[in-house]
Amino acid sequence: MTTERAPQPTTAMANPPVQPLASNLLPGDVVRASAMRDLPAPERQLTKVAKLIDVSRCIGCKACQSACIEWNDTHPEVEENVGVYENPHDLTPDMFTLMRFTEYENPETNEFEWLIRKDGCMHCEDPGCLTACPAPGAIVQYSNGIVDFISDNCIGCGYCVAGCPFNIPRIHKTAHVSKKCTLCSDRVAVGQGPACAKACPTQAIVFGTKDEMIAHAEMRIEDLKERGYENAGLYDPQGVGGTHVMYVLHHADKPSLYADLPDDPKISAVVKGWKGAAKDVGLAAMGLAAVGAMAHGALARANEVSAHDDAEAQEMVAHAAGRLTVEEEAARPPEGAP
Amino acid sequence: MTGEREYSAPGDEIETRKPVTVSRYRGITRLNHWVTAFTMIGLILSGMALFHPSLYFLTGLFGGGPTTRWLHPLMGILLVLSFLLLFLQMWRLNLPRREDAEWLANIKEVVKGEEENLPELGKYNAGQKFVFWGMSGLIVVMIVTGVMIWEQYFPGLVSIPVRRVAVAVHALAAVAAVLIFIVHVYAAIWTRGTIRAMTRGTVTGGWAYRHHRKWLRELAGRRKADPAE
Ligand code: HEM
Ligand code: SF4
Ligand code: SF4
Ligand code: SF4
Numbered sequence: 001m002t003t004e005r006a007p008q009p010t011t012a013m014a015n016p017p018v019q020p021l022a023s024n025l026l027p028g029d030v031v032r033a034s035a036m037r038d039l040p041a042p043e044r045q046l047t048k049v050a051k052l053i054d055v056s057r058c059i060g061c062k063a064c065q066s067a068c069i070e071w072n073d074t075h076p077e078v079e080e081n082v083g084v085y086e087n088p089h090d091l092t093p094d095m096f097t098l099m100r101f102t103e104y105e106n107p108e109t110n111e112f113e114w115l116i117r118k119d120g121c122m123h124c125e126d127p128g129c130l131t132a133c134p135a136p137g138a139i140v141q142y143s144n145g146i147v148d149f150i151s152d153n154c155i156g157c158g159y160c161v162a163g164c165p166f167n168i169p170r171i172h173k174t175a176h177v178s179k180k181c182t183l184c185s186d187r188v189a190v191g192q193g194p195a196c197a198k199a200c201p202t203q204a205i206v207f208g209t210k211d212e213m214i215a216h217a218e219m220r221i222e223d224l225k226e227r228g229y230e231n232a233g234l235y236d237p238q239g240v241g242g243t244h245v246m247y248v249l250h251h252a253d254k255p256s257l258y259a260d261l262p263d264d265p266k267i268s269a270v271v272k273g274w275k276g277a278a279k280d281v282g283l284a285a286m287g288l289a290a291v292g293a294m295a296h297g298a299l300a301r302a303n304e305v306s307a308h309d310d311a312e313a314q315e316m317v318a319h320a321a322g323r324l325t326v327e328e329e330a331a332r333p334p335e336g337a338p
Numbered sequence: 339m340t341g342e343r344e345y346s347a348p349g350d351e352i353e354t355r356k357p358v359t360v361s362r363y364r365g366i367t368r369l370n371h372w373v374t375a376f377t378m379i380g381l382i383l384s385g386m387a388l389f390h391p392s393l394y395f396l397t398g399l400f401g402g403g404p405t406t407r408w409l410h411p412l413m414g415i416l417l418v419l420s421f422l423l424l425f426l427q428m429w430r431l432n433l434p435r436r437e438d439a440e441w442l443a444n445i446k447e448v449v450k451g452e453e454e455n456l457p458e459l460g461k462y463n464a465g466q467k468f469v470f471w472g473m474s475g476l477i478v479v480m481i482v483t484g485v486m487i488w489e490q491y492f493p494g495l496v497s498i499p500v501r502r503v504a505v506a507v508h509a510l511a512a513v514a515a516v517l518i519f520i521v522h523v524y525a526a527i528w529t530r531g532t533i534r535a536m537t538r539g540t541v542t543g544g545w546a547y548r549h550h551r552k553w554l555r556e557l558a559g560r561r562k563a564d565p566a567e
Contacts, residue, residue: 035391134388135403155403157388158489162501171489176404268499274506282513283390289517293524303451303529305544313358313543313554320558321355 008047008144012193012207025142025189032141034133046144050210051183051194053118054220054248055258056229057204060085060099060116067199068097071184093172096120096181097196100259117247117258118196118205121168121181123147125241128267129180131275132163138178145210145244148185151177163275165240165265183244213246220248239266343560345460345553347431352557358543360557362461362535370423371536377417378519384410385512411488418481425474431461432471438464458551469522476515483508 006021028043069076074094079087085101097120104113127147130139138153139160149160149169156176160169169178184194192198193207206216217234224232233252236242247261255261343350349364363371384406387396397406437457441448442464444456462470486496486504496504526532531545546554 035394037391134391134394136391136394153403155397155407156489157407158487158493159388159505161489162487162498162505167498171493176407176490268502270499270502270506274502274509278506278509279390282509283392286513286516286520289520293520297524297527300528301451303453305531305542305548307544309548310357310542310544313547314356316547316555317352317355317358317543317558320555 006189006191008049009188009191009193010047010208010212012197012205013203014193016190016192021190023189024191025144025146025185029142029144030140031143032127032130033137034130034139035136042143044143046142048145048210048244049183049188049208050145050213050244050246051123051197051205051207052213052217052246052248054204054206054217055115055117056220056224056232056248056250057202058099058116058118059202059204060101060114061201062087062099063199063201064118064196064205065095065097065099067195068181069095071187071195072096072182091119091168091170091180093170093175093179096179102257102259104257113250115258117261119168119259121147121183121245122166122237122240122265123181123183123244124165125243126267128163128165128240128271129160129169129178130163131267132159132271134159142185144188146183146185146188147244148182149178149180151175151179154178163267163271165262165267181245210242210244217246217248224248224250235261237262237265239264343556345431345550345556347427347461350461350553350557351560353540358546359540360543360546360554361540362546363539365539367424367427368536368539370420370427374417374420374424377413377420378515380413381410381417382512382516382519384413386516389509389512408490411484411490414481414484418477421473421477428470429474432467434464434467435460438467453548458555459549459553460556461550461553463549465521465525469518469525472518473515473522476511476518479511480508480515483511 004019004021005024006017008024025046026043028040029046030039031042033039068074074096076088076092076094079089081087082089086098088095088098091098097118100117100119102115102117104115105111106113123146125145127139127141129149130141130147133139134157135153135155137150138155139147139149141147154177156171156178158169158171158178160178161167161171169180171178184192184196187194194205197205197207206213208216214234214236221232221234229250231253232248232250235247235249235252235255247255247258249255249258251257254263256263349361349367351361353359353361383396384400386393387400387403387406388394388410394403397403400406400409437459440457441459447453447455448463448465483504485492487501487508488495526536529549531542535541543554546557
């Protein structure tokens with residue numbers, strides 16, 4: 001077993017190192033973990049990475065989908081052709097990325113545009129899935145920005161589904177664990193870029209450090225602007241702190257054109273409320289009530305039945321019995337009979 | 339059978355006269371109550387494990403996180419069925435009455451344990467009625483929201499925005515239910531002589547006279563039920 005650690009990958013293009021290398025994504029690189037508040041400080045800061053998807057360059061060939069299936073060894077069900085290009089019909093626990101096709105008639109140019117977006121986890125800097133998850137360590141974020149689901153810790157509750165602003169996680173029907181794109185954390189750990197980026201024939205998907213990817217995007221945007229797409233821009237939504245999967249869009253002013261990509265994604269206020277102060281306040285209220293009840297129970301005077309009450313009850317019952325006729329009284333069963 | 343029952347339920351009767359004991363809950367009702375209670379405790383423990391990270395260790399009681407996840411909603415269904423049976427037996431005597439308002443207005447005396455100046459009550463006081471209706475409402479809220487967030491069997495039942503609200507409401511309702519649960523248990527212990535109503539099924543005459551005098555009076559005025567009732 002080699003002890004030399006793999007270098008951090010800065011591109012998906014280069015061929016991987018051939019000598020065996022040890023993983024370079026370590027437990028100490030976890031900066032955030034679901035339902036674990038006091039993580040030890042990370043031992044080092046990895047360079048932030050990102051995958052950049054240039055929608056204007058995508059030809060919809062789905063090589064990335066195939067590469068993803070192959071690398072992750074998933075087995076998406078063969079479905080029926082219902083006359084649309086999306087295949088499968090949606091993200092599934094076995095399909096971490098999906099080309100979504102939108103037919104758009106641009107009202108300004110009267111031109112038909114075919115918008116193809118590679119959907120999948122955005123690897124949010126501030127991940128809603130991680131915020132919502134109740135299982136310690138089922139969702140982690142590494143210091144390079146990758147958000148990963150750790151199936152061994154996942155309980156399959158589906159809270160991440162409610163937490164994610166992008167509708168990404170899918171719960172596996174038989175394994176009962178949540179699944180999504182890993183940003184190929186297992187490849188990145190050994191110095192390789194994501195499988196989908198490597199497979200893309202047009203280099204619509206590129207991978208590298210986040211800074212480089214932003215610089216690369218700027219070049220592409222400039223190019224698009226020259227070609228008349230004046231609203232071309234980068235999709236790196238700040239509402240979730242930026243993302244480690246970014247898009248170059250020709251219509252960056254209207255992200256929702258692209259199969260409902262959220263215009264301004266944020267962790268829902270409902271999720272923040274539910275997962276934030278409400279938890280601590282709720283816990284405190286229940287704890288105080290329980291402790292208070294016990295203390296009061298131990299210290300305060302109990303509500304005791306008095307001898308007077310017993311006598312009055314005796315009187316009331318006897319008095320009522322007195323109203324019975326003599327025959328009825330005689331027919332009554334003896335005292336204490338069941 | 340003698341006369342209409344206004345303040346008592348079928349099966350309530352004076353059981354012995356010297357000393358007076360009054361039967362308050364039949365065996366089947368007590369069984370029903372304890373099934374409900376233990377299911378509720380299971381639900382609280384399993385739910386709280388997911389509610390707060392510091393309570394996640396409670397999943398250990400159920401055999402781990404995934405087991406807790408699937409067991410909780412099943413216990414929820416059991417609770418709803420069991421509670422429904424209790425509800426059908428108890429709802430009528432828990433309807434609010436005029437004397438409840440007066441009792442509530444003098445709640446200070448109740449807390450001091452000085453019930454002498456309070457109105458006479460039927461089988462339940464306003465506090466017990468609050469617990470009854472509060473739990474009934476919260477359980478309805480929890481079953482409705484619980485099904486909405488039940489990933490295993492109803493994954494796409496509601497949209498994601500609705501699901502977010504449902505899970506938050508479910509958690510809030512659970513906190514409220516726990517508070518009511520604490521009030522319920524506390525009141526049963528503080529009011530000495532109450533627990534036996536749900537264990538042995540009977541209370542002493544003095545207890546009935548002190549806390550539920552109209553109920554006792556009605557039972558005293560009735561002859562022992564004949565077997566046909
Ligand atoms: C008295 C009854 C109940 C209590 C005290 C209770 C409590 C809780 C709590 C505290 C949570 C965690 C919420 C959070 O993480 O913030 C939860 C989750 C959940 N509850 Fe309940 N609940 C009750 C009844 C029900 C019922 C009737 C259902 C019906 C189907 C249900 C289904 C669920 C589901 C599906 C979850 C998500 C986790 C899981 O799948 O186990 N609950 N509950
Ligand atoms: S289903 Fe999602 S929220 Fe639930 S434990 Fe698994 S990763 Fe966490
Ligand atoms: S896109 Fe959704 S699943 Fe991916 S990191 Fe962001 S919140 Fe989590
Ligand atoms: S990064 Fe890896 S897991 Fe994610 S879509 Fe690409 S190939 Fe699939």
